[in-house]
Amino acid sequence: MTQTLAPAPVQPAMGLGRSRRLLRAVAIVSCGPYLALKVAWLAGSHIGIPDGSSLLEHRASIAVANSITVLMDAAVIVLALVLTRPWGLRVPAWLLALPAWVATGLLTPLMAGFPIQLLVSALGGTVDTTDGDGKPFLDTWVFGVVYTGFIVQGLTLGALFVLYARDRWGHLWQGRVWELPLGVIGAAQRAIAVAAAVLAVLPLTAHVLWACGSTAGLSGARIADRPGDFYVMEVLYTVFLAMAVTGGLLLAFRRGRALSVKVPLALGWVGSAALVCWAGWLSLAPLTDMTDGPSALMNLAYAGEMIVGILVACLGVHFLAERSASRKRRTA
DSSP: OOOOOOOOOOOOOOSOSHHHHHHHHHHHHHTHHHHHHHHHHHTTOOTTOOTTOGGGTOHHHHHHHHHHHHHHHHHHHHHHHHTTSGGGGGSOHHHHHHHHHHHHHHHHHHHHHHHHHHHHHHTTOOOOOBOTTSOBOSOHHHHHHHHHHHHHHHHHHHHHHHHHHHHHHGGGGOSBGGGSOGGGSOHHHHHHHHHHHHHTHHHHHHHHHHHTTOOTTOOHHHHHOOOHHHHHHHHHHHHHHHHHHHHHHHHHHTOSTTSBTHHHHHHHHHHHHHHHHHHHHHHHGGGGSSSOOOOHHHHHHHHHHHHHHHHHHHHHHHHHHHHHHHHHHHHO
16 A cells, blocks of 8 residues: 655745845845945045035934934845845745835835936936035935945845745736636725825826926925926826826726736835835935925825825735635635
8 A cells, every 4th residue: 555645835945046146146235335335424434525515514414314324225135135045934924025115115216217317417407416405415426326226226126026025925916807806805995096096186296297397386495406307206206106006996996807916016016115115205304404394285295195105005915915815715
């Protein structure tokens, strides 16, 4: 009599492939220039800071900001290790997904905006290298070094996260939108998607107007200083708003039925992260005392963006949690 043994569950291999090791190495090395600059500034160096820069006038607040951003960029190194080592598979989902989502929100606008700003500059447009008072901020080379590093970080970290997520959670976004069971998204989720779409109208309208040259609702400092890169970012904000709202509506109402489930999830992930992180960052920028605060309408637009982003992110979390639970029930 022959005894048949059931095959043991296969665990995804992590950190074994040459491509993942290479991506991890590039991600870690790309943090070096930014970290070196920040540590040098914390130590009192003025490298890359021109005379008269506002960075030299607000030492206490800038030191706090530099310390925070050093920790944020150091977290990229930790995240790269988590995504490529076997023990990374044991990290709780929320503890990994949250910093990955924040990294997406902070890096994606830079990755998209900086190359376009370079193009605008090459075509004769202006790029802002001063603060809100027109004082010199940083030497031009600093922006090139820092933003190039951010782009490399975003590309490598994004690739590592996609590979990791495919190994660990890929079964949750298989199939087409029309195949989604009705129980995964209910009336409450559809109401949230509609609320996000309605709340997006004000910030979307504001950014479209500002991108077209209107000064309505802008602060005095911003009206006086609107270089070419200002218009680039205004266009990008409208794109991220459209991505978030579209992703939420597609998922909640099962529209675009032939689309892969990955499409609305990706739109919601990138759009919501960019809205929450950058609107939050712009809202906190005046705390450095380097620029005048945003106007009431600008603050209202930022608040609306953060709420829209949070609502769409909640839709995505609910969808993944429900789909995971339904698969567990079917296999129990």
